[in-house]
Structure formats: structure tokens, C-alpha cells
Amino acid sequence: QERLVQSETEVKGPGASLDLSCKASGYTFLDYWIHWVRQAPGHGLEWIGISQPGVDKTIIAEKFQARVSMTTDTSTATAHMQLRNLRPDDTATYFCTRHAIGGNWLFDLWGRGTLVTVSS
Amino acid sequence: SYELTQPPSVSVSPGQTATITCSNDALPRRYAYWYQQKSDQAPVLVIYEDYKRPSGIPTRFSASSSGAVATLTITGAQVEDEADYYCFSTDGSGLRGVFGGGTQLIVL
Numbered sequence: 001q002e003r004l005v006q007s008e009t010e011v012k013g014p015g016a017s018l019d020l021s022c023k024a025s026g027y028t029f030l031d032y033w034i035h036w037v038r039q040a041p042g043h044g045l046e047w048i049g050i051s052q053p054g055v056d057k058t059i060i061a062e063k064f065q066a067r068v069s070m071t072t073d074t075s076t077a078t079a080h081m082q083l084r085n086l087r088p089d090d091t092a093t094y095f096c097t098r099h100a101i102g103g104n105w106l107f108d109l110w111g112r113g114t115l116v117t118v119s120s
Numbered sequence: 121s122y123e124l125t126q127p128p129s130v131s132v133s134p135g136q137t138a139t140i141t142c143s144n145d146a147l148p149r150r151y152a153y154w155y156q157q158k159s160d161q162a163p164v165l166v167i168y169e170d171y172k173r174p175s176g177i178p179t180r181f182s183a184s185s186s187g188a189v190a191t192l193t194i195t196g197a198q199v200e201d202e203a204d205y206y207c208f209s210t211d212g213s214g215l216r217g218v219f220g221g222g223t224q225l226i227v228l
Contacts (some may be wrong), residue, residue, distance in 0.1 A: 035217065035219055045155070045206050047217035059215050062121075071176065095162055104169055105210060105217060110162035 002026035004096050004111035011117045016086050018102045020114050022079040022096030027109075029077040032098040035107065036070065036081045040092040048094075051079060052101065086118045122211040124220035131226040138194040140223045142207030149159070152190035153208040154183055156201075158220075163206065167192060188222045194225070202227045 005023045012018055023116040036048040049060035051070035058070045069082040096115045132138045152170050155163035160204045166177050170185040183192045194201055207220040
């Protein structure tokens with residue numbers, strides 16, 4: 001069964017850094033790009049960026065370029081997203097999803113999301 | 121910045137046809153995708169590459185794209201179709217993704 005498994009919750013203070021994980025199973029990790037998407041409470045989906053497992057090629061939305069890094073660990077089939085200098089408006093659910101390398105950007109598998117709360 | 125414009129909400133009675141639009145001048149050159157998101161759940165792909173329906177998605181879901189507007193149609197909407205719907209595409213460079221603001225579909 002193909003899955004993307006994320007931790008459930010994270011609580012951080014303003015100014016802290018966040019390291020989110022997304023563990024893939026049931027499919028060949030190297031065959032798919034990993035995307036990160038977030039959703040603030042009561043708001044819409046927001047695309048953050050994309051990383052290619054194995055080569056760590058990343059493309060990040062301009063809004064997040066100064067604070068976001070994305071990496072992958074092929075030994076554990078896990079993608080990571082780091083978000084630095086957290087602010088209260090980073091409070092959101094962060095999803096990972098995938099699309100096939102060489103294919104169009106259809107997101108056919110999603111993690112359940114990590115709820116991140118930034119509060120003092 | 122690149123934006124996809126959707127109506128905030130659409131309301132229909134059960135059995136009626138719901139139509140949700142997504143507009144941007146670059147859409148003629150980019151595929152549109154549609155996602156359904158129910159409360160406290162991850163999104164689900166309902167349409168890809170403008171009009172294609174993934175396996176398992178009911179046939180009442182269809183879509184098209186013409187000019188700067190992509191359209192999702194739910195023919196004979198059911199109560200269980202009540203959800204937020206998001207269009208998605210890539211920006212002018214084709215390298216970055218963008219979601220529309222989302223449309224709340226109300227079926228009652």
C-alpha cells in the first residue's frame with residue numbers, strides 16, 4: 001500500500017526552526033518528486049515547493065525561499081522540510097504529496113498532514 | 121504574482137449541476153488540476169490534465185478548459201460532494217505550483 005506518513009503535531013515558539021518529515025512507503029521513492037503544501041486554519045492550500053529525491057534538486061515558491069530548505073534521505077525514503085524563523089502566521093497544517101518524475105503535476109497521494117502551531 | 125481565481129462559494133440543491141471556474145490568462149498553456157478537500161482531510165485529486173478523471177472518481181465529476189478558464193462540473197451533485205474544491209496549475213515558468221483560492225461547494 002502506497003503511503004506518505006507524517007507526524008501529527010508540532011508546537012514551536014516564534015523564531016524557532018521546524019523540521020517536518022514525510023516518510024514514503026509502498027512505492028519507489030526515487031520515482032517521484034515530493035511537494036510540500038500548507039493550509040492555515042480556515043484558509044486555502046498554499047504550494048511551498050518541491051524536491052527530487054536522490055539529487056535534492058529543489059524549487060521553492062518565492063515567498064518561502066529565504067526560510068525554507070528541503071532535503072531527502074533515500075536510505076529511509078523520507079523527505080524533510082525545514083522552516084526557519086517561525087512566525088505565528090506559519091501556524092498551519094503542512095502536507096506532503098508527490099508527482100511522478102517525468103510526468104505532469106498530478107498529486108495522487110497525500111500525507112495526512114502535520115499540524116504546526118507557532119505560539120509563545 | 122501568478123494567481124488562479126475561483127469563486128468563494130457555489131450553492132446547489134441535490135441533483136442539480138454545480139459549476140466551479142478557475143481563471144488565469146496562462147491556463148491555455150498550462151494544465152489545470154482539481155482537488156476536493158473535505159473537512160479535516162487531505163485533498164483528493166478529482167481531475168487531472170484539464171479533463172481526465174482518476175479511477176475511483178464518480179463519473180458525475182467532469183471538467184474542461186477553454187481559453188483562460190478551467191471549469192469543474194458536478195452533474196447531479198450529491199450531499200457527499202459538499203467540500204472545498206481547489207484548482208491547481210503551474211506558473212508561467214512551469215516550475216512553480218499555484219493553487220486557486222478554493223471554492224466551497226454547498227449542497228442542500
